[in-house]
Amino acid sequence: MHVFLAGGTGAIGRLLLPLLRDAGHRVTATTRTEAGAGQLRAAGAAAVRLDVFDRAAVTEAVRAAAPEAVIHQLTALADYDFAANARIRREGTRNLVDAARAAGVRRIVAQSISWGYQGGDTPADEATPLDPDADRAALVGSLRVLESAAAELPEHVVLRYGMFYGPGTWYTPGGLVEERLRRGEVTAGPAVTSWLHVTDAARAAVAALDWPSGVVNVTDDEPAAAAQWVPALAAALGLPAPAASEAPRQPWERGADNSYARKVLGWEPVHPSWREGFARHLG
Template identity: 60%
Template structure:
């Protein structure tokens, strides 16, 4: 299959491109920088330098690649700027889906997140609605996620991958990343998240497992799918394990829980044949290599 990967040099994209090639797909990867396109070519794929906010340039790039599927792995997280990432989810996704449809692409696979579900008890499956009750700033994040997913769904077949919190190379949770710096007391460390060791529940997924899901999703039916490991966990449980793996001090335990922080279930993805190779953060945090 001919596949266009938007965000081919991000934390997931850089692992996804060689996986797609190994699976026999013909890949074109997009990047905003010359260094990024060089990296994509070095991996053995075709590359195009393009900005997702350049609507005409993006349309040309997708049309020239003539893909049968577009994989959306775009994020804007380098500066931990929630507004910038929200704009990319809304406007960037709109531009990408419009370019895909103009090029006759019928299948879109898009990266979303699993922590936008409505509050409730226990981990969420895909039947749980997104959170319409949130206050700002969470309300803005959920609205951007909804816009991304609804825009992607305009494709004939759109698979939305609701990733857990990504860890592994190139993420905030890797050795040398922003979360470890924050736990070590660096007040300048910036990321979108918390280091409160409370009862809030999260689900994680290693970037390599996330990339494998994107490859598999080229054959999946449309709709949202949680891509998470097997063990949703309270921050009071996973933060000390992460701190130990990163060699930094663990935070003191605190009380309370964010009512929307409930984690997610991966039963649907498993029913389609996907299995996380790193089934739990308990061992995965100490084994973050790709």
């Protein structure tokens, strides 16, 4: 299959490209820089320098590539720019979907997140509605736009990823969260998170090229409260654990259930628990 990979040099894209190539797919991948284009070519992809907000350029890039599927892995999270990230979800996804439709592409795999669900006391599955809470309107609204745009293509898989850790993420040695731990800005309270190593995120995107349309929680097997994972993260990074927090859990801080991916789609994470993953990859 010929795959158009939007975001070929990001934390997921750089791992996804060799996996796609190993699976026998031909890849056209995008990047914003000439250095990134060189990295993509060295990895065996046709490289396109592209600004996803340039609608005409996106249309032409997809038309010229004539792929059979688009994989959307674009974010601005490396720069910790939430406004730009929301704009990518809204405008960038719109441009990619419209370009795909114009080029006759039937399938898209798109990156979303698994902490946009409405509140509850147990991990959310895919039947759980997205959060209607007005306090989260900006975040959840951008997810709704991304996911509904992707669903316009006849074949569409939306990957609701867990919180990433590993190379290129905030949760890696020398990364943003290590700095926050050193400054005492990370609390160990009851808020629940579902985790995902970036390698497992990339593996799921390859598998999703063959999955039926719909949304899929892609997380590890062990949603956990910060009171559990923060001390483990600190230990892996060689830092003292912060004191326990008495702050209450927000209703949406509930984690996600990966049963559909595991039991129906047959996907299994290489790193089934953050416990093993933190110790192996962050130490």
